[in-house]
Amino acid sequence: MQENEGKYIFGVVKVGDKGQIVIPKEARTVYNIKPGDALLMLGDQKGMALVKTEIFQSVIDKTMESLTK
Numbered sequence: 001m002q003e004n005e006g007k008y009i010f011g012v013v014k015v016g017d018k019g020q021i022v023i024p025k026e027a028r029t030v031y032n033i034k035p036g037d038a039l040l041m042l043g044d045q046k047g048m049a050l051v052k053t054e055i056f057q058s059v060i061d062k063t064m065e066s067l068t069k
Contacts (some may be wrong), residue, residue, distance in 0.1 A: 001026040022049075 038053040
């Protein structure tokens with residue numbers, strides 16, 4: 001793992017036959033990702049990012065609340 005002012009390179013991961021990837025142990029440690037955690041996948045034309053849903057939980061709650069009204 002390489003770190004530069006809070007930015008990391010964790011290495012290369014491969015996509016398996018079922019579209020799954022393994023998040024490197026170092027990344028799971030840095031971001032405190034545990035089995036069963038929910039991750040939000042974001043993306044644009046340049047790439048993708050995974051974010052723990054708890055970061056966006058209040059926004060998600062408000063959005064879901066408005067959808068059920």
